[in-house]
Amino acid sequence: MTSESSKGISRRGLFGAAGAAVATGVAGYVVHSAVSGEESQAADNTGPVEFHGPHQAGIVTPAQDRLHFATFDVTATKREAVIALLKEWTAAAALMTAGRDIGQYGAVNGPGEAPPEDTGEAVGLPPARLTITIGFGPSFFVDAQGNDRFGIKAKRPAALVDLPHFIGDDLDPNRSGGDIAVQACSDDPQVAVHAIRNLARIGFGTVAVRYSQLGFGRTSSTSRAQSTPRNLFGFKDGTANLKLEDTDKLEQQLWVQPEDGPDWMVGGSYLVSRRIRMTIEIWDRTSLGEQEQIIGRGKGTGAPLGKADEFDAVDFNAKTSDGSLKVPADSHVRLAHPQFNKGAELLRRGYNFVDGSDGLGRLDAGLFFLAYQRDPRKQFVPIQQQLARADKLNEYIRHVGSGIFACPGGVTPGSYWGEKLFT
Amino acid sequence: MTSESSKGISRRGLFGAAGAAVATGVAGYVVHSAVSGEESQAADNTGPVEFHGPHQAGIVTPAQDRLHFATFDVTATKREAVIALLKEWTAAAALMTAGRDIGQYGAVNGPGEAPPEDTGEAVGLPPARLTITIGFGPSFFVDAQGNDRFGIKAKRPAALVDLPHFIGDDLDPNRSGGDIAVQACSDDPQVAVHAIRNLARIGFGTVAVRYSQLGFGRTSSTSRAQSTPRNLFGFKDGTANLKLEDTDKLEQQLWVQPEDGPDWMVGGSYLVSRRIRMTIEIWDRTSLGEQEQIIGRGKGTGAPLGKADEFDAVDFNAKTSDGSLKVPADSHVRLAHPQFNKGAELLRRGYNFVDGSDGLGRLDAGLFFLAYQRDPRKQFVPIQQQLARADKLNEYIRHVGSGIFACPGGVTPGSYWGEKLFT
Numbered sequence: 032m033t034s035e036s037s038k039g040i041s042r043r044g045l046f047g048a049a050g051a052a053v054a055t056g057v058a059g060y061v062v063h064s065a066v067s068g069e070e071s072q073a074a075d076n077t078g079p080v081e082f083h084g085p086h087q088a089g090i091v092t093p094a095q096d097r098l099h100f101a102t103f104d105v106t107a108t109k110r111e112a113v114i115a116l117l118k119e120w121t122a123a124a125a126l127m128t129a130g131r132d133i134g135q136y137g138a139v140n141g142p143g144e145a146p147p148e149d150t151g152e153a154v155g156l157p158p159a160r161l162t163i164t165i166g167f168g169p170s171f172f173v174d175a176q177g178n179d180r181f182g183i184k185a186k187r188p189a190a191l192v193d194l195p196h197f198i199g200d201d202l203d204p205n206r207s208g209g210d211i212a213v214q215a216c217s218d219d220p221q222v223a224v225h226a227i228r229n230l231a232r233i234g235f236g237t238v239a240v241r242y243s244q245l246g247f248g249r250t251s252s253t254s255r256a257q258s259t260p261r262n263l264f265g266f267k268d269g270t271a272n273l274k275l276e277d278t279d280k281l282e283q284q285l286w287v288q289p290e291d292g293p294d295w296m297v298g299g300s301y302l303v304s305r306r307i308r309m310t311i312e313i314w315d316r317t318s319l320g321e322q323e324q325i326i327g328r329g330k331g332t333g334a335p336l337g338k339a340d341e342f343d344a345v346d347f348n349a350k351t352s353d354g355s356l357k358v359p360a361d362s363h364v365r366l367a368h369p370q371f372n373k374g375a376e377l378l379r380r381g382y383n384f385v386d387g388s389d390g391l392g393r394l395d396a397g398l399f400f401l402a403y404q405r406d407p408r409k410q411f412v413p414i415q416q417q418l419a420r421a422d423k424l425n426e427y428i429r430h431v432g433s434g435i436f437a438c439p440g441g442v443t444p445g446s447y448w449g450e451k452l453f454t
Numbered sequence: 455m456t457s458e459s460s461k462g463i464s465r466r467g468l469f470g471a472a473g474a475a476v477a478t479g480v481a482g483y484v485v486h487s488a489v490s491g492e493e494s495q496a497a498d499n500t501g502p503v504e505f506h507g508p509h510q511a512g513i514v515t516p517a518q519d520r521l522h523f524a525t526f527d528v529t530a531t532k533r534e535a536v537i538a539l540l541k542e543w544t545a546a547a548a549l550m551t552a553g554r555d556i557g558q559y560g561a562v563n564g565p566g567e568a569p570p571e572d573t574g575e576a577v578g579l580p581p582a583r584l585t586i587t588i589g590f591g592p593s594f595f596v597d598a599q600g601n602d603r604f605g606i607k608a609k610r611p612a613a614l615v616d617l618p619h620f621i622g623d624d625l626d627p628n629r630s631g632g633d634i635a636v637q638a639c640s641d642d643p644q645v646a647v648h649a650i651r652n653l654a655r656i657g658f659g660t661v662a663v664r665y666s667q668l669g670f671g672r673t674s675s676t677s678r679a680q681s682t683p684r685n686l687f688g689f690k691d692g693t694a695n696l697k698l699e700d701t702d703k704l705e706q707q708l709w710v711q712p713e714d715g716p717d718w719m720v721g722g723s724y725l726v727s728r729r730i731r732m733t734i735e736i737w738d739r740t741s742l743g744e745q746e747q748i749i750g751r752g753k754g755t756g757a758p759l760g761k762a763d764e765f766d767a768v769d770f771n772a773k774t775s776d777g778s779l780k781v782p783a784d785s786h787v788r789l790a791h792p793q794f795n796k797g798a799e800l801l802r803r804g805y806n807f808v809d810g811s812d813g814l815g816r817l818d819a820g821l822f823f824l825a826y827q828r829d830p831r832k833q834f835v836p837i838q839q840q841l842a843r844a845d846k847l848n849e850y851i852r853h854v855g856s857g858i859f860a861c862p863g864g865v866t867p868g869s870y871w872g873e874k875l876f877t
């Protein structure tokens with residue numbers, strides 16, 4: 032354990048150094064059974080994921096089942112206050128991901144006259160594969176007036192672009208942007224909520240929550256050991272996602288390389304978040320045949336149209352007996368495929384959400400899309416431009432929130448999130 | 455399996471009649487370990503809970519970990535449309551709780567030209583102890599103008615009162631009321647969401663969603679086999695809750711008895727729902743000592759103040775060396791205790807919620823309180839009047855949504871939800 036971790040009080044008394052998982056983040060996780068009728072294989076999903084390493088955890092870590100994502104705006108004006116917060120957050124994140132209470136006094140053992148240093152709702156719960164991942168938005172480097180807020184304007188990466196307007200965008204500013212993003216993922220929602228809530232508590236006076244989003248079912252696999260889950264359209268999603276086993280491809284598509292720069296981003300990745308509202312009531316009245324033509328896959332099997340198995344390669348030239356393409360030219364699977372995007376891919380780890388109803392008798396439901404990549408200018412932006420222009424799925428979805436964040440490389444013991452950005 | 459169930463397509467092909475749990479609903483469930491440091495005991499939480507029985511499932515069923523609650527307003531004007539919907543809903547609920555697709559064609563096997571009869575996002579997922587529980591609100595019997603909407607005005611139970619205004623109530627009408635409430639609980643949130651979403655889909659043209667609420671962590675135990683979870687104040691909650699093992703007490707406090715009437719409610723129970731916003735940012739800056747004085751229990755142990763163990767009886771007469779009460783007169787545990795409420799108790803099965811942020815940099819978080827009882831006039835109403843008047847906890851909470859519903863007795867095979875109300 033690091034020096035930060037050893038300060039914390041174990042939530043259950045059994046998470047010592049021996050409990051730490053390897054740096055690649057391949058801890059146990061739950062694998063939902065496929066439609067074929069296999070029994071579900073529940074592996075251990077209670078253990079910790081190592082916080083330190085060459086990359087931040089929570090990117091290639093096999094996608095956990097629950098999300099609490101929040102962005103924060105910095106309300107402090109001093110560079111020193113931001114640095115102090117990042118140090119305190121890093122120490123707290125190391126403790127929480129190890130399944131420990133924050134701080135010297137913990138949730139319940141402090142002196143009675145002071146507030147507890149941990150809010151306590153995770154007492155008794157295991158680490159539950161908690162990962163906490165940080166990213167910095169464009170507004171962290173320069174404010175709307177172009178001012179160098181914290182002396183880091185010159186360090187803004189060229190790849191951290193302001194996202195362009197995409198056709199059909201219907202963005203709510205209150206669900207978009209943010210100076211700092213924090214993604215907390217866990218197999219236990221209470222553990223993920225506890226993480227964001229305590230970071231918000233620690234940040235009081237320095238940052239304020241801009242928006243917060245819970246997600247309840249992962250919509251992508253990030254490891255070949257995971258089965259492909261279903262999104263709220265009822266389709267398997269993310270079959271062709273980048274996965275942690277694709278080590279060569281991850282260097283090409285996911286991790287910022289030394290030649291890309293800036294230095295502080297090497298080993299990091301760019302996150303694009305999109306809150307995508309699904310008009311599921313309309314989708315649910317669409318025929319099965321049309322649903323499959325729009326997606327380009329079978330609903331039951333997840334296989335590309337014309338194929339039998341989910342993982343069969345898509346044949347974009349195959350034609351039906353009447354001469355039309357089996358996988359339509361405006362289908363989602365085709366427009367999003369690397370073959371039609373100059374080879375660009377994304378590592379997606381989005382979540383389903385249902386946030387009550389919308390006042391019109393419909394569920395406020397959809398996909399909270401999260402995608403990591405080496406360079407959004409070559410990956411998310413052109414892919415989304417093509418999808419926004421031509422994807423038939425656009426009749427059933429609406430992008431209502433958006434964010435882009437530079438997520439630095441991993442944290443080594445003794446350093447803090449973004450240290451290289453400030454030194 | 456019932457005739458309804460046998461129509462459905464198994465989501466995994468392995469949930470036959472042998473898979474059905476007993477009527478009391480004591481299927482497997484996850485038990486979180488207590489703070490003492492025991493390892494978590496994960497029992498099987500994937501199986502089905504029997505839908506039919508003398509009482510509706512989802513009341514004394516050991517509380518599942520996830521909630522999707524929704525209320526619906528009836529938009530149809532004909533009694534026959536309501537009866538037809540209740541029949542269709544009952545059949546769908548029997549199938550979904552058994553882990554089956556709805557309808558003859560299921561999610562993915564239908565003829566391509568028709569919409570699937572199931573939305574499909576639960577394909578491949580187990581039943582996950584899904585329960586679906588229905589209740590009818592005052593407005594189902596009589597509209598705001600006093601009209602007998604569906605010919606059932608005379609059958610409105612006297613106990614189904616319009617809740618009075620409680621001191622401090624700050625209710626949002628868009629999160630209150632509703633003609634029909636449906637509570638879906640499961641250990642898998644996607645399964646709970648699938649249930650509400652498909653009932654909404656089936657109800658299109660007859661009902662519209664009024665509001666919907668997801669909850670992510672049970673805040674009460676309803677069985678002695680479950681450990682007591684923690685709420686977002688970090689405290690164990692519901693230690694003294696009514697539990698399914700308290701069979702005699704359940705007849706006195708939970709289930710409507712033949713002498714209570716009306717006939718159609720015998721074996722049923724009344725549900726009060728309250729969306730209780732917690733101002734956790736303020737709570738988190740309160741000292742541990744004050745937190746414990748407000749609740750009346752230790753934060754770590756959950757034990758009543760002055761005692762060592764969570765399940766020790768509260769001693770309301772114990773005094774400290776300076777002569778003040780160990781458990782303060784305005785503490786939550788005292789004001790809510792049966793001893794100070796003419797013996798009245800509730801079966802609580804509420805859930806934590808975090809619904810993003812509130813636009814002021816704070817999490818929109820709290821407790822979605824759900825309590826079942828034999829007669830709200832003798833139970834929830836007087837208890838809440840006392841709490842609203844004197845509970846010190848009121849400085850940190852705000853009731854922002856409210857509902858009351860008459861939940862009929864259990865469904866027998868071949869009948870439908872509320873059949874006795876319409877015959």
